[in-house]
Amino acid sequence: QVQLQESGPGLVKPSGTLSLTCAVSGDSISSHYWWNWVRQSPRKGLEWIGEIHHSGSINYNPSLKSRVTILADKSRNQFSLKLTSVTAADTAVYFCARKGVEAPCRFDSWGQGTLVTVSS
Amino acid sequence: DIQMTQSPSSLSASVGDRVTITCRASRSISTSLNWYQQKPGKAPNLLIYGASSLQGGVPSRFSGSGSGTDFTLTINSLQPEDFATYYCQQGDSTPSFGQGTKLEIK
Numbered sequence: 001q002v003q004l005q006e007s008g009p010g011l012v013k014p015s016g017t018l019s020l021t022c023a024v025s026g027d028s029i030s031s032h033y034w035w036n037w038v039r040q041s042p043r044k045g046l047e048w049i050g051e052i053h054h055s056g057s058i059n060y061n062p063s064l065k066s067r068v069t070i071l072a073d074k075s076r077n078q079f080s081l082k083l084t085s086v087t088a089a090d091t092a093v094y095f096c097a098r099k100g101v102e103a104p105c106r107f108d109s110w111g112q113g114t115l116v117t118v119s120s
Numbered sequence: 121d122i123q124m125t126q127s128p129s130s131l132s133a134s135v136g137d138r139v140t141i142t143c144r145a146s147r148s149i150s151t152s153l154n155w156y157q158q159k160p161g162k163a164p165n166l167l168i169y170g171a172s173s174l175q176g177g178v179p180s181r182f183s184g185s186g187s188g189t190d191f192t193l194t195i196n197s198l199q200p201e202d203f204a205t206y207y208c209q210q211g212d213s214t215p216s217f218g219q220g221t222k223l224e225i226k
Contacts, residue, residue: 046164046207046217061214062121095163104152104170105211110163 002027004096004111012090012118018083022096022111029077030054034099036107037070037081041092051099052079086118122146122210126218132226137198141221143191143208152212155184155193158220159204167206168193200225 008020022035029035037049050060052070060068069082083090093115097107123146133139143153151171156164166175168184171191181196195202203225208218 045219046209048215048217059214097163103211104154105215106154106166106169106209107156107164107215108166108169108175110165113163 002098002109004098004109006094006096006111006114008114008116010115010117012086012116013120014087014118016086016118018081018086018090018094018116018118020081020094020096020114020116021078022080023076023078024098025077027098029072029079030074032101034101034105035072035079036097036099038095038097038107038110039090039092040095040113041089043089044092047092049081049083049094088118090116091118092116122149122213122216124208124210124216124218126206126208126221128221129219130222130224132224133198134226135198135200138194138196139198139223140195141193141206141223143186143193143218145189145191145210145212148188149210149212151187152210153184153186153191154209154211155182156207156209157202157204158207164207195223198223 003025005023012018034051036051052058067084072079093113095113096111098109125144153171155168158164172184205220205222
């Protein structure tokens, strides 16, 4: 059974860069799935951030695209998220999730989530 | 962007009740609609995909229907563990979620 685990700093300063990693076990990030980041805040609810496929394809939410980078590390079977120029509005619980390629696309496995607070 | 609107935002019900939650898309998404259950402090859990297909391991008291822009999630014979928040999510284009429906014990 696939397991995903987020890790990274829980506190980031305004204008700084948020960096998170998702370690995957029980599946390979080189499999046919897409590997996603989703965040949740009281203000915006659940918000999809972006995804990466082992083929090198990457998709980002247009509303965040200018600030987001998602990378994959196949040797460590993990993928990462970087979000630059953060503000208080980026305070949220960040989840990593697996999404299948078969239609309809759905998130069938999730990490437990990690709270990131943007504050000085 | 496709906007997803759920109703009601909250709902009170009793164990054994049948409840229905609705989700409306801002444009047609065929049957590219998924439902998730989320409990406090936990990640969302996939219940229904493709509007009406039950995810493996999900009890059969959960069912989904709809196509185009209007969808429903029905829970028959509510159990204590069903009190949670439910979200719809469209998979037709850039993924987006409804704002959630909190199901509370009456």
